[in-house]
Amino acid sequence: MSTEKAEAIVIRQVDFSESSRVVTFFSKEFGKFSALAKGAKRLKGPFDAALDLLSRCRVVFIKKSYGSLNLLTEARLSTRFRPQPAELQRVYGGYYVAELLQGLTEDFDPDPALYDLTVETLDAFAIPDTPSSSTLVRFEILLLREIGLLPNLSECSVCGEPVAVTPKISDGRFNHWVTQGGLLCAACRKEEYSGTAISARAISLMRQLTEDNTAFGSESTQTEIAECHRFALSAITNALGRKPSTLRYIQI
Numbered sequence: 001m002s003t004e005k006a007e008a009i010v011i012r013q014v015d016f017s018e019s020s021r022v023v024t025f026f027s028k029e030f031g032k033f034s035a036l037a038k039g040a041k042r043l044k045g046p047f048d049a050a051l052d053l054l055s056r057c058r059v060v061f062i063k064k065s066y067g068s069l070n071l072l073t074e075a076r077l078s079t080r081f082r083p084q085p086a087e088l089q090r091v092y093g094g095y096y097v098a099e100l101l102q103g104l105t106e107d108f109d110p111d112p113a114l115y116d117l118t119v120e121t122l123d124a125f126a127i128p129d130t131p132s133s134s135t136l137v138r139f140e141i142l143l144l145r146e147i148g149l150l151p152n153l154s155e156c157s158v159c160g161e162p163v164a165v166t167p168k169i170s171d172g173r174f175n176h177w178v179t180q181g182g183l184l185c186a187a188c189r190k191e192e193y194s195g196t197a198i199s200a201r202a203i204s205l206m207r208q209l210t211e212d213n214t215a216f217g218s219e220s221t222q223t224e225i226a227e228c229h230r231f232a233l234s235a236i237t238n239a240l241g242r243k244p245s246t247l248r249y250i251q252i
């Protein structure tokens, strides 16, 4: 048992009793963890607005030994999740980010880079005119890279042949074969490997994104971003064992 401090984002809340909730955080220092927030459901509770979904806060909690519920003792709001109110897509985008962190990260497995990416993504939803779909697809791809599940974008997953992405073959297509965690070259592509076709251009966009962490450039089209999304989504669905449930409210 130890008292710990963390900078954290609220990613889930579950009612525990008449007045208490179990809150799941994604924190910079500890990764994901859950804690019992006593009195959190009371109108003038001890934690106030700090525990709203996707709020960023400074928390103090008592870390219990394995198997027992941690206890939240303090939560101070730093930033509230405030997307453009008229754009539901951004609100659901935030819920989608929370669902992916909940489903794809392990308890007490810190990843400060993933934490920073999450903050950046949620902040981007508050800026007017930031394209919400490219922000989300960027999050999907960089999240997969952080947790080590990004399919190999450089070589065929069967023969190991490098996947060349040059302007000459920019309309060349590769089949994405998600169970093998990667791409399939034309020579290896067989009927039994059903997969989604993906353009060389989309592959090159994803490579660039994972190499320099930038956003999708303005030259990337909605179709290409949607292709990258489908690619990332098959890896996400495979890892979760189901399609993310908040996805039905989002259009990419």
Ligand SMILES: [Zn+2]
Binding pocket: 156, 157, 158, 159, 160, 161, 184, 185, 186, 187, 188, 189
């Ligand atoms: Zn091959």
